[in-house]
Amino acid sequence: MRKPTSATATATAKPTPCCIKVGLKRGPWTPEEDGLLASYIKKEGEGRWRTLPKKAGLLRCGKSCRLRWMNYLRPSVKRGQIADDEEDLILRLHRLLGNRWSLIAGRIPGRTDNEIKNYWNTHLSKKLISQGIDPRTHKPLDPQSFDPSKPSLSKANLSQERLKEPMKTVSSGLEETTSDSTHIANNKENEYFQNDDINAHLDAQHLANHFIASQGYTGLLNYDGTSGMDLRGNQRLGIGEADDQDITSGTDDVFSFLNSLINEEAFQQHQILNVPNVNSTAPSSSDPFVSTFGLGITGWESPLMSSALNQNDSK
DNA sequence: AAAATCATCAACCGCGCCACG
DNA sequence: GCGTGGCGCGGTTGATGATTT
Numbered sequence A: 001m002r003k004p005t006s007a008t009a010t011a012t013a014k015p016t017p018c019c020i021k022v023g024l025k026r027g028p029w030t031p032e033e034d035g036l037l038a039s040y041i042k043k044e045g046e047g048r049w050r051t052l053p054k055k056a057g058l059l060r061c062g063k064s065c066r067l068r069w070m071n072y073l074r075p076s077v078k079r080g081q082i083a084d085d086e087e088d089l090i091l092r093l094h095r096l097l098g099n100r101w102s103l104i105a106g107r108i109p110g111r112t113d114n115e116i117k118n119y120w121n122t123h124l125s126k127k128l129i130s131q132g133i134d135p136r137t138h139k140p141l142d143p144q145s146f147d148p149s150k151p152s153l154s155k156a157n158l159s160q161e162r163l164k165e166p167m168k169t170v171s172s173g174l175e176e177t178t179s180d181s182t183h184i185a186n187n188k189e190n191e192y193f194q195n196d197d198i199n200a201h202l203d204a205q206h207l208a209n210h211f212i213a214s215q216g217y218t219g220l221l222n223y224d225g226t227s228g229m230d231l232r233g234n235q236r237l238g239i240g241e242a243d244d245q246d247i248t249s250g251t252d253d254v255f256s257f258l259n260s261l262i263n264e265e266a267f268q269q270h271q272i273l274n275v276p277n278v279n280s281t282a283p284s285s286s287d288p289f290v291s292t293f294g295l296g297i298t299g300w301e302s303p304l305m306s307s308a309l310n311q312n313d314s315k
Numbered sequence B: 001a002a003a004a005t006c007a008t009c010a011a012c013c014g015c016g017c018c019a020c021g
Numbered sequence C: 001g002c003g004t005g006g007c008g009c010g011g012t013t014g015a016t017g018a019t020t021t
Helices: A031-044 A052-056 A062-073 A084-097 A101-106 A113-130 A155-164 A188-193 A198-215 A244-262 A265-270 A288-293 A303-309
Strands: none
Touching: A031 A052, A031 A062, A052 A062, A062 A113, A084 A101, A084 A113, A101 A113
């Protein structure tokens, strides 16, 4: 963990477009700066990041302030080790959503997109690789190239690997799934990945991607309902300005689409939930995220998972 | 003990989206 | 329709501590 130290790191840093104006500070934040930012936001609320630094007496750009607040200073940010159930949730959401970190973070209370992204890159992707699973597609790696005896990729190797690969954020979900999963370790986690539902889930991901892309959605749901992402990446409302109606009406579009997916023949064929008719199921299916994608119903389900998946019910 | 290497994660960067004039 | 400003997102960098050689 890097401690906020002096501004030495900023001294030699070249100016960036954002901070090019009159010697704005860069690099690690000091406790004094944190205090200034936190007390200002406590008084005035989030938002208006462009003008915030000046008003708060900070020599930072608005972007930097926003990032610091969102990822570190917000009271709702949970610090510390990612728990096992959180890890499960991240894995499952990533399989569904790909690298949409803000979406994933919106489903995990107290965790930020940056934290989840870091955790994925440093822990989970390596973990999956070591288990013979492609972290991008969540499908078995090529058995020819996968050697469980080899250590997982180093950071440098991962970078090299990335360079070789075509740019792709998530699986299309339409690729063929190899039936060769014999190299997958026989543990609880991998039992899930060996599940025959995998194709159905990948289809769900594909459809979700398609819809999100077609609608221009950058987010689906807020977790905390106050400062979570908005629906189209628009201006965020400040504290006390939350517009519940907007949030609700926006998500209605998403939900109605997701609900419509439930009736898709493909999904019925896949029977992704191992439940004959997901429309007529349990209260938890009122969250289209749950009912459509089967999260929380198929396989094991942690309390955190239930909480995250049923958040819409509590609105 | 020193140097080299690895792992972690806060912070930065560029881009795209949307609202507004 | 076009330009600009504000914001948020995902990808990447690099400083720092930990571990290995």
